[in-house]
Amino acid sequence: MAKRLIKNGIIVTAADTYKADVLIEDGVIAQIGFGLEENVSEIIDAEGKYVFPGGIDPHTHLEMPFGGTVTADDFATGTMAAAFGGTTTIIDFCLTTKGKPLSESIAAWHKKADGKAAIDYGFHLMIGEINGEVLAELPSIVAEEGITSLKVFMAYKHVFQADDGTLFRTMLAAKELGAMVMVHAENGDVIEFLIQKALEAGQTEPIYHALTRPSILEGEATGRAAKLAALAGARLYVVHVTCAEAVQQIAEARLQGVDIWGETCPQYLVLDKSSLEKPDFEGAKYVWSPPLREPFHQDVLWHALSSGQLQTLGSDHCSFNFEGQKDLGLDDFSKIPNGGPTIEDRFSLFYSEGVHKGRITLNQFADIVSTRSAKLFGLFPQKGTIAVGSDADIVIFDPLAQRTLSVKNQHMNVDYNPFEGMTVTGQPVSVMSRGEFVIRDRQFVGSLAAGRYLKRAPFHSANEPLSTAADAPAT
Numbered sequence: 001m002a003k004r005l006i007k008n009g010i011i012v013t014a015a016d017t018y019k020a021d022v023l024i025e026d027g028v029i030a031q032i033g034f035g036l037e038e039n040v041s042e043i044i045d046a047e048g049k050y051v052f053p054g055g056i057d058p059h060t061h062l063e064m065p066f067g068g069t070v071t072a073d074d075f076a077t078g079t080m081a082a083a084f085g086g087t088t089t090i091i092d093f094c095l096t097t098k099g100k101p102l103s104e105s106i107a108a109w110h111k112k113a114d115g116k117a118a119i120d121y122g123f124h125l126m127i128g129e130i131n132g133e134v135l136a137e138l139p140s141i142v143a144e145e146g147i148t149s150l151k152v153f154m155a156y157k158h159v160f161q162a163d164d165g166t167l168f169r170t171m172l173a174a175k176e177l178g179a180m181v182m183v184h185a186e187n188g189d190v191i192e193f194l195i196q197k198a199l200e201a202g203q204t205e206p207i208y209h210a211l212t213r214p215s216i217l218e219g220e221a222t223g224r225a226a227k228l229a230a231l232a233g234a235r236l237y238v239v240h241v242t243c244a245e246a247v248q249q250i251a252e253a254r255l256q257g258v259d260i261w262g263e264t265c266p267q268y269l270v271l272d273k274s275s276l277e278k279p280d281f282e283g284a285k286y287v288w289s290p291p292l293r294e295p296f297h298q299d300v301l302w303h304a305l306s307s308g309q310l311q312t313l314g315s316d317h318c319s320f321n322f323e324g325q326k327d328l329g330l331d332d333f334s335k336i337p338n339g340g341p342t343i344e345d346r347f348s349l350f351y352s353e354g355v356h357k358g359r360i361t362l363n364q365f366a367d368i369v370s371t372r373s374a375k376l377f378g379l380f381p382q383k384g385t386i387a388v389g390s391d392a393d394i395v396i397f398d399p400l401a402q403r404t405l406s407v408k409n410q411h412m413n414v415d416y417n418p419f420e421g422m423t424v425t426g427q428p429v430s431v432m433s434r435g436e437f438v439i440r441d442r443q444f445v446g447s448l449a450a451g452r453y454l455k456r457a458p459f460h461s462a463n464e465p466l467s468t469a470a471d472a473p474a475t
């Protein structure tokens with residue numbers, strides 16, 4: 001394998017910013033320092049660039065059936081777009097079906113991903129029911145399959161939603177196994193009632209998606225899940241936090257010592273509810289659950305990230321074409337497939353709006369976009385940092401380059417970009433996965449078979465006291 005040296009760059013990790021060279025051998029970081037040129041087969045000049053750990057996107061939905069259709073990006077297009085954007089690891093959600101063995105769903109997800117991914121990937125597993133069969137399967141899924149995060153939906157009534165008993169029993173099982181429980185926290189029962197009321201009143205446009213999912217119902221579900229996690233003594237991760245009410249519940253629970261963590265997504269940091277009012281059904285492009293909120297929530301989310309109340313940034317990439325998919329809900333907002341394309345722009349948008357605009361520090365950026373997810377999801381220190389022995393998953397990033405986000409220059413397999421026309425400052429120039437270029441000078445040079453499945457570690461089996469890996473302070 002080629003011995004490569006990244007020279008003259010500024011290394012940025014969650015802890016440090018410093019100038020040094022990075023020697024890569026056999027796919028891992030072999031040395032960091034100076035005078036490492038001997039026997040090197042290639043020198044990569046990173047003068048004027050940041051050298052970041054590859055982004056870790058803990059929340060993607062590739063080739064996922066949802067809302068009567070299937071997401072537009074599969075593991076090939078999705079991971080290629082992710083790499084263009086500076087992401088070198090994703091964790092995708094494996095859906096399950098009630099009454100069927102979990103192992104069947106996992107096998108189906110491997111079929112979608114194995115041999116088709118440009119970067120490394122792991123899976124979370126949806127839990128829709130708890131019974132004897134599920135409980136019997138879970139230990140080997142965690143220990144042998146390396147799936148150490150279990151996802152429960154508190155919303156999407158009649159589709160994915162599980163009841164509180166299922167959530168609580170999942171927490172008890174997860175605690176035993178050293179797995180983490182993830183929740184989509186919205187009160188699905190009340191939302192379903194509000195949706196039916198709106199439709200009965202003839203309110204069918206996309207904006208009613210947001211109006212029938214008020215933020216109080218996200219706050220309520222987040223608080224409920226936090227209390228159940230406290231009772232179970234389980235670790236809880238709240239995906240796609242959008243609003244002040246939910247942040248407050250997480251912050252209060254953390255103060256009380258609950259093992260709770262929160263993720264937000266780029267769309268909630270830069271877009272607001274008014275997008276759903278765009279004419280000609282264009283509002284459908286902005287239908288996410290939970291929905292986009294009033295602009296003031298953005299400030300709350302930024303503050304929560306910079307103060308450590310929220311810890312990670314997931315893309316929640318769940319792409320549907322405007323034509324032929326989003327339009328399933330032309331006459332009924334509740335039939336618009338939920339989600340949007342964000343895997344490619346997560347890293348640059350967050351750098352530009354976060355670091356460039358002075359809302360977070362460089363080290364917080366590295367932590368939130370990469371390191372913290374590695375720690376929480378059992379991948380650290382193999383992933384998520386620039387350190388001797390870690391996988392050489394590296395982003396060479398030009399902090400001055402500007403780019404206008406657009407469907408015209410994106411690599412996601414979808415017919416719109418929700419951030420169309422926004423200019424970002426800073427972009428990944430070259431991206432390496434385990435020491436091999438995936439993106440080189442903005443060109444894809446990787447292979448769609450290079451990505452490897454990642455078995456992740458349960459959080460209590462690491463060589464360390466419970467939860468220190470995740471608890472390492474952000475700097």
Ligand SMILES: NC(=O)NCCC(=O)O
Pocket residue numbers: 061184240287288289290316318338339340
């Ligand atoms: N978030 C969204 O609208 N779509 C993806 C599925 C989910 O994460 O709830």
Ligand SMILES: [Zn+2]
Pocket residue numbers: 184239240289290
């Ligand atoms: Zn969700």
Ligand SMILES: [Zn+2]
Pocket residue numbers: 059060061316317318
């Ligand atoms: Zn999602």
